[in-house]
Amino acid sequence: MLPTLEDEGEFAGWKTWKNEAFEHISAGPFYFTEDEKGARCAFRVRPKHLNAGGVVHGGCMMTFADYALFAIAHNDMNGLHGVTVSFAAEFIRGPVVGDLVEARGEVLRAGGSLVFVRGIISVDGNICLNFSGTIKKLRRRI
Numbered sequence: 249m250l251p252t253l254e255d256e257g258e259f260a261g262w263k264t265w266k267n268e269a270f271e272h273i274s275a276g277p278f279y280f281t282e283d284e285k286g287a288r289c290a291f292r293v294r295p296k297h298l299n300a301g302g303v304v305h306g307g308c309m310m311t312f313a314d315y316a317l318f319a320i321a322h323n324d325m326n327g328l329h330g331v332t333v334s335f336a337a338e339f340i341r342g343p344v345v346g347d348l349v350e351a352r353g354e355v356l357r358a359g360g361s362l363v364f365v366r367g368i369i370s371v372d373g374n375i376c377l378n379f380s381g382t383i384k385k386l387r388r389r390i
Contacts, residue, residue, distance in 0.1 A: 250327075251263035251280070252265070252266050254279060258292060259277075259279040259290070261281070262279035262280060262281045262290075263279065263280050263319075264277060264278065264279045271315050275297075275307075275308055275312070276291055276311075278290075278312055278315045280319035286320065287316070287319045287320045287352070287353070288351075289312070289320075289350065289351040290349060291312060292347070292348055292349075293343050293346060293347045293348075297345075298344075302344060303341075303342025303343060304344075304349070306339060309337070309339065309342075309369065309376065310335070310337055310379075312349065312369065313335070313337055313351065313367065313369060313379040314332055314381065316353060316367055316379070317335075317365045317379075317381045317383060318330065318383065319351075320354065320355060320365050320367060321355055321363045324363050325363065326385075328385045328386060330383040330384055330386055331383070331384050332381055332382070333362075333383070334381055334382040335379070335380075336380050336381070337380075338377065338378050338379075340375050340376055341371075341374065341375070341376050343371045343376055347372075348371065348372075349369060349370075349371055350369070350370055350371070351368065351370075352370075353365055353368065354366060354367070360385075361384060361385050362383065363383040364381075365380065365382075367380070
């Protein structure tokens with residue numbers, strides 16, 4: 249699935265999957281770009297992202313991490329769709345309203361059908377969550 253470019257606002261020029269309604273509208277919006285270090289994912293914390301304690305809800309953080317799995321692995325997916333088959337995360341701190349939450353990571357291995365990814369979510373260099381996951385590439389059916 250090809251991402252589209254955001255054309256306005258803070259994330260103008262960044263990519264997103266606008267046809268992923270849950271990630272783009274309900275939980276996000278989440279964005280990614282690429283530079284010499286690889287994929288960089290981000291979102292700006294809004295009140296809708298918070299839990300009752302005033303920090304980003306763990307489910308939102310995990311959704312963003314899952315989004316980041318695919319952004320980090322984007323170039324290794326060879327245009328194929330995929331599904332997350334395993335996911336692990338450790339929560340370290342919770343971002344608050346106004347924070348720019350960022351994710352970076354790396355593909356550990358990309359094989360014929362599986363892609364193994366790990367990453368870190370942070371705010372201003374302070375780690376909020378570390379994560380790892382495995383993506384199963386889905387072959388196109390003819």
